[in-house]
Amino acid sequence: MLEIRHLSKVFFERNDPRRSGLVALHDISFQVQGNEFICLLGPSGCGKTTLIRIAAGLLRADKGEVLVNGRPVIAPGRDRCMVFQNFGLLPWRTVMENVEFGLEIEGGPREERRRICQKYIELVGLQGFESYFPHQISGGMQQRVGIARALSKEPDILLMDEPFGAVDAQTREQLQEELMKIWATTNNTVLFVTHSIDESIYLADRVIVMKPRPGRIREEVKIDLPRPRWAVDVRADPRFAQLRTRIRELLRG
Amino acid sequence: MQTTLDDQQALAELNLSRVRPFQLREYPGLIRLCSILLFLAIWEYYGRGVDPIFLSYPTAIARAAVQVTASGELGQQFLLSMKAFVIGFGSAIVLGIGVGLLMGRYRLAQYLLDPYMYAMDATPRVALIPLLLLWFGLGIWSKVAIVFLSGLFPILINTFSGVKTVSGSLVEIGQAYGAKEGQIFRKIIAPATLPFIMAGVRVGVGRAVVGIITAEMFTAVTGLGAMLIVYSSSFATDKLFVPIILLALLGVALTEVVKALQSWLAPWKESERAESE
Numbered sequence: 001m002l003e004i005r006h007l008s009k010v011f012f013e014r015n016d017p018r019r020s021g022l023v024a025l026h027d028i029s030f031q032v033q034g035n036e037f038i039c040l041l042g043p044s045g046c047g048k049t050t051l052i053r054i055a056a057g058l059l060r061a062d063k064g065e066v067l068v069n070g071r072p073v074i075a076p077g078r079d080r081c082m083v084f085q086n087f088g089l090l091p092w093r094t095v096m097e098n099v100e101f102g103l104e105i106e107g108g109p110r111e112e113r114r115r116i117c118q119k120y121i122e123l124v125g126l127q128g129f130e131s132y133f134p135h136q137i138s139g140g141m142q143q144r145v146g147i148a149r150a151l152s153k154e155p156d157i158l159l160m161d162e163p164f165g166a167v168d169a170q171t172r173e174q175l176q177e178e179l180m181k182i183w184a185t186t187n188n189t190v191l192f193v194t195h196s197i198d199e200s201i202y203l204a205d206r207v208i209v210m211k212p213r214p215g216r217i218r219e220e221v222k223i224d225l226p227r228p229r230w231a232v233d234v235r236a237d238p239r240f241a242q243l244r245t246r247i248r249e250l251l252r253g
Numbered sequence: 254m255q256t257t258l259d260d261q262q263a264l265a266e267l268n269l270s271r272v273r274p275f276q277l278r279e280y281p282g283l284i285r286l287c288s289i290l291l292f293l294a295i296w297e298y299y300g301r302g303v304d305p306i307f308l309s310y311p312t313a314i315a316r317a318a319v320q321v322t323a324s325g326e327l328g329q330q331f332l333l334s335m336k337a338f339v340i341g342f343g344s345a346i347v348l349g350i351g352v353g354l355l356m357g358r359y360r361l362a363q364y365l366l367d368p369y370m371y372a373m374d375a376t377p378r379v380a381l382i383p384l385l386l387l388w389f390g391l392g393i394w395s396k397v398a399i400v401f402l403s404g405l406f407p408i409l410i411n412t413f414s415g416v417k418t419v420s421g422s423l424v425e426i427g428q429a430y431g432a433k434e435g436q437i438f439r440k441i442i443a444p445a446t447l448p449f450i451m452a453g454v455r456v457g458v459g460r461a462v463v464g465i466i467t468a469e470m471f472t473a474v475t476g477l478g479a480m481l482i483v484y485s486s487s488f489a490t491d492k493l494f495v496p497i498i499l500l501a502l503l504g505v506a507l508t509e510v511v512k513a514l515q516s517w518l519a520p521w522k523e524s525e526r527a528e529s530e
Contacts, residue, residue: 058425101426
């Protein structure tokens with residue numbers, strides 16, 4: 001379980017004479033249950049990426065804390081894995097070596113590592129591409145590598161920072177569907193940052209709508225569309241359209 | 254809709270002729286060879302008519318090359334130049350990479366050392382030669398020092414700015430997966446900076462060759478630079494061309510070696526480089 005408690009973060013500009021600072025997050029609190037899929041939705045500057053980076057342990061909060069299974073987050077840990085917006089692959093490593101990176105850092109026997117990684121490479125549909133370098137495969141495939149790398153550590157919580165923001169629209173929908181299928185088998189808790197309303201409705205159990213200056217929560221929207229959502233065209237469901245209208249209004253207001 | 258059609262079938266159906274018309278621009282080697290031969294022929298033809306004090310011509314230079322090579326002079330002087338080059342440039346690589354990595358990763362090291370880095374890089378190396386001669390004398394060590402100083406800064410600055418470039422995003426990936434400082438250096442910073450380092454080495458090689466020849470011309474005691482001074486002051490213009498051509502070949506060869514190293518050590522950068530060139 002992931003708990004965000006009264007989280008605040010201020011960025012100070014180095015050359016700002018008044019030292020006024022930018023309040024990226026202002027008193028954010030919410031809880032994520034185990035196996036729940038949460039989307040953080042909002043325009044740029046609403047602090048959603050800052051929030052996920054604090055949850056990952058890459059950034060320190062100025063006030064408040066993040067608890068994972070009751071323990072406060074102070075650094076990155078193996079219970080949380082991050083999937084990055086620009087894929088975050090190491091260009092000198094092959095697909096297999098990139099997926100192995102997380103387990104390699106931890107140490108442990110190489111054979112075991114290979115076996116686990118092979119499993120996740122197959123889960124994201126990249127078998128046959130193990131020895132390719134990132135620049136030899138498409139953006140969509142690169143992000144599958146990023147997802148396999150995160151899953152290989154079998155984390156409780158998957159943190160995804162606009163993972164599909166850098167791929168084309170068709171690939172994006174395809175990746176969303178595959179993520180849903182993968183999630184149905186792995187059952188991680190997911191915190192997913194996006195600025196796409198449709199993406200958030202398609203994926204999430206709850207959408208946390210945020211607004212900027214200062215970054216705070218506008219409202220939580222429960223998405224009660226049935227799962228699995230790939231079996232029927234859920235985007236054509238009238239409830240999908242209603243949710244879209246509602247969230248759009250929240251983002252405007 | 255036909256769904257079984259694959260690329261091979263499509264190609265077979267189109268049945269394109271594989272014979273392409275001859276186009277001269279598709280044979281760069283041939284064009285270059287013709288250009289060089291033509292240049293040498295013109296030089297030979299008109300060069301014979303010019304006073305040999307001012308200009309020599311290819312066959313005379315070839316004869317002079319055989320002469321200075323057979324006497325062992327060229328080989329000996331070349332080795333003396335190369336010895337200083339290898340020691341000086343080798344230490345420039347080691348120190349340039351080491352200090353560059355430290356300065357790129359740690360702000361404290363950066364702010365402590367960067368005033369000297371920028372000041373020394375901005376100072377023309379030639380201006381230091383008299384001082385270095387005073388300190389190290391006319392022997393090999395003044396040459397080593399000048400090669401070192403000429404090669405050091407391109408490598409140092411490239412390594413430093415390379416680490417700065419990668420430190421944001423890629424280092425964060427390491428941190429997100431719990432890598433310790435040593436692992437971040439080994440598994441992220443070192444490989445990510447390698448292309449920058451090699452680019453620095455490539456620039457440094459050129460500067461170091463300039464450095465050693467300048468130093469030798471100043472001292473006029475040993476090396477290819479000394480040969481240049483000796484032959485020019487005795488108006489042996491045909492012999493003067495021999496070290497010049499050797500230096501040109503050396504420059505090309507060293508650059509090719511570094512290029513080969515680049516694509517061997519950083520193959521993932523190959524596609525990007527091909528686009529930028």
